[in-house]
Amino acid sequence: MKERYPQALNRFIYLFLFQFCSTLIPKSIQKFFSVVVGGLFYLLMRKTRANVRKNVEGIGRGRWSNGKIDVITRRTFQNYGQYLLDYMVMHRLRPSNKEKWVEEEVGGHYMIEALRRGKGVICITPHLGNWEIGGLLFSFRGGKLSVLTLDERDRNTKSFREEMRKSRKIKNLYIDPKDDSPMAILDVVKVLRQNEIVAMLGDRIESQKTMILEFFGRETLFPIGVGVIAMATGAAVLPVFVVMERSRKYRGIIEAPIYFDCPRREDREATLRKGMETLINKFEAYIEKYPDQWYNFYSYWYEAKQSLRGAKDG
Amino acid sequence: MVEPNNDLIEKIKQLIIQRLKLVDMTPEMIESEAPLFGEGLGLDSIDALELVLGLEKEFGVIIPDAEVGRKVFQSVKTMAQYVLDQQARV
Numbered sequence: 001m002k003e004r005y006p007q008a009l010n011r012f013i014y015l016f017l018f019q020f021c022s023t024l025i026p027k028s029i030q031k032f033f034s035v036v037v038g039g040l041f042y043l044l045m046r047k048t049r050a051n052v053r054k055n056v057e058g059i060g061r062g063r064w065s066n067g068k069i070d071v072i073t074r075r076t077f078q079n080y081g082q083y084l085l086d087y088m089v090m091h092r093l094r095p096s097n098k099e100k101w102v103e104e105e106v107g108g109h110y111m112i113e114a115l116r117r118g119k120g121v122i123c124i125t126p127h128l129g130n131w132e133i134g135g136l137l138f139s140f141r142g143g144k145l146s147v148l149t150l151d152e153r154d155r156n157t158k159s160f161r162e163e164m165r166k167s168r169k170i171k172n173l174y175i176d177p178k179d180d181s182p183m184a185i186l187d188v189v190k191v192l193r194q195n196e197i198v199a200m201l202g203d204r205i206e207s208q209k210t211m212i213l214e215f216f217g218r219e220t221l222f223p224i225g226v227g228v229i230a231m232a233t234g235a236a237v238l239p240v241f242v243v244m245e246r247s248r249k250y251r252g253i254i255e256a257p258i259y260f261d262c263p264r265r266e267d268r269e270a271t272l273r274k275g276m277e278t279l280i281n282k283f284e285a286y287i288e289k290y291p292d293q294w295y296n297f298y299s300y301w302y303e304a305k306q307s308l309r310g311a312k313d314g
Numbered sequence: 315m316v317e318p319n320n321d322l323i324e325k326i327k328q329l330i331i332q333r334l335k336l337v338d339m340t341p342e343m344i345e346s347e348a349p350l351f352g353e354g355l356g357l358d359s360i361d362a363l364e365l366v367l368g369l370e371k372e373f374g375v376i377i378p379d380a381e382v383g384r385k386v387f388q389s390v391k392t393m394a395q396y397v398l399d400q401q402a403r404v
Contacts (some may be wrong), residue, residue, distance in 0.1 A: 181382035182362030183350055189363055209359065232363035265335045268360065 009271040023089065026132050027100075030085050031248055036067075038078030045077075051299040052076050058301050059291045073294035079244060083130055083295065090132060091164055095140045101244055105137060107254030114236035114257045120192025122237045124285045125224050126203035129243035129293045130250055132164075135199055137242075137252050139168040146171040146191050148200040173198070175206065185229055192235045198242075202226050204296070205284060205307055211273065212289075212308065215280055221307040222280065227272045230260040237275070243290045255282050318394035327395045330349040330374070334361050346391045354389070362365075362387055369393070375400040 009118045025033050042049055061068060069250045086101070092288070093101055114121045138145050147165060149173045151158070162172055173187050191198055205223050215224040228236050236257040242250050258278050262271040287294045323340060327341035330350075335358065348354040351362070366377050375397055386396040387397045 145394045181384050182357070182359040183377075183380040183387065184381045185363070186366065186377065186383050188376065189366070228359050263369065 004069055018184065021085065024115070025085075025181065034081035035078045038081035039074065040215060041075040042074045043063050048297050049077075051297055054260065054302065055294065055296055055300045056217065056291055059215050059287055066167065071186060072292045076295070078114055079293050080295055082244065082248065083293075086130060087132060088221060090136065091167060092159060093133070093277045095137055096139070098137075101250060102137065103134065103247055103249035103251050104168065105252040108141075108257075110238055110256055111138075111141075111256045112159055114238055115195060115197075117196050117236055119234035119236070120195050121197045121257075122192070122226055122230055122235050123199040124202040124237060124309070125199075125242070126136045126287060127201055127238050128203075128241060128283075128287055128290060131199075131201065131240075131242055134242040134252055135165070136168055138199070139170055140230075142195075144169075144196040146173050146188075146196065146198050148173045148175060148188060148198055150175060150206055160308065163252075183234070184265055185225070185232075188229055189233055190230070192233045196209065198229075200226060202279070205304070210307070210311065211276060212274055212311070213273070213280055215304075218304075219306045221311055222276065224276055226279070227260050227275050230275070231262055231272065233259065237279065239279055241286045243293055253286075279297055315395075316398060317397045318380045318391065322394045323390060326390050326397070331352055331369050333364050344390060346348075346394075347389050350387055350389060350393075350404070354370075356382065369397065373401070378379060 021033060035189055053069060056069050056076070064072075107273070123134070125134065128250060135145055147170055149161075149172060162282065162295065165172060171191075175184065188198055202223060202225075206225075208278065209223065209225045210221045211217060211224045212219055213268045214220065215222060226237055236259060238257050239255040241253045241255075243253070245251050258275050260271055260275045262268050321382065323346050327344045327346075328343065328372055331339050331341065339397065350357050350365075353393070357365075366383065369375050369377065369386075377386060381397075386392055
């Protein structure tokens with residue numbers, strides 16, 4: 001699978017650099033740091049900048065001026081800088097100091113409703129805002145959480161992420177994007193059958209399970225693994241979002257559950273489509289509201305178009 | 315190694331038809347050694363997970379992980395063999 005993140009943005013050395021700075025710089029002046037460093041990355045990384053710009057154009061669907069698109073593009077780099085700074089010191093987040101980080105949490109009743117069903121819950125979010133914080137917030141409430149993630153190539157980065165999650169009793173479930181076996185998701189199913197929570201990201205194609213759906217008005221080959229797992233297990237799907245507000249604090253939102261129940265075999269595709277369309281509508285609403293926090297540094301629709309062409313050619 | 319008998323093979327086929335709601339199929343239409351997924355019976359991921367649950371409920375055997383699952387769900391015959399092996403262990 002093609003490496004989507006520019007290496008410079010996702011390698012351990014940069015995580016280390018941000019950890020170093022986030023430890024030294026007081027939170028009150030971190031905004032300045034993230035604006036300057038993010039701005040620097042914006043200026044230096046021409047190709048990545050062009051990719052993000054194209055993505056922002058896609059979100060705007062032709063309604064935004066060039067000036068607005070440029071501003072959102074630059075802010076995306078700056079906000080990502082803040083995301084990395086927060087990521088590095090997230091281990092300090094505790095229920096007792098939560099208010100320093102989190103402005104508001106809404107929709108908790110949806111989680112209670114979904115867990116009552118007893119078939120597990122899948123929390124799904126796009127690469128928007130700070131999804132890692134969402135995991136910590138669930139763990140504070142005593143939720144048993146596993147994170148479904150791609151295996152990290154870099155050993156140090158993997159170990160850093162694992163340690164951070166392990167300290168909050170969050171389990172990692174790894175997926176191999178090359179493994180197309182129907183058994184690949186068995187570990188996820190086992191967790192859901194114990195009525196636990198599985199968190200996953202759901203806006204990038206990481207496996208062969210896809211469907212052509214409309215995303216921001218464009219035909220897009222979209223990952224449907226979440227729907228497949230939900231249909232097989234009866235788990236509720238909760239769209240969740242953790243976005244940064246103007247105060248530089250986060251807002252955690254849980255949206256209403258989506259169910260993929262399908263008693264008739266012949267209705268599977270229609271049920272999957274309907275459920276995925278509901279989910280995509282939620283993704284679109286939040287990405288459109290927070291376009292400068294959608295962290296995809298490759299050209300999203302260009303790659304989607306390539307995948308779509310590949311799928312159509314068989 | 316003891317090979318599964320026809321009774322067990324038949325029960326596995328019934329399980330597949332019932333759990334997966336293959337209303338137009340009969341056990342005779344399912345070849346014991348044909349692949350279950352892809353070009354064989356054409357089952358998908360949802361079917362696979364349904365069969366995992368079916369084996370557990372009907373025969374009390376558990377598929378512990380994906381690796382075992384890949385070996386077990388190759389064909390009706392491999393499923394029956396796994397059931398037989400697990401029952402012999404008890």
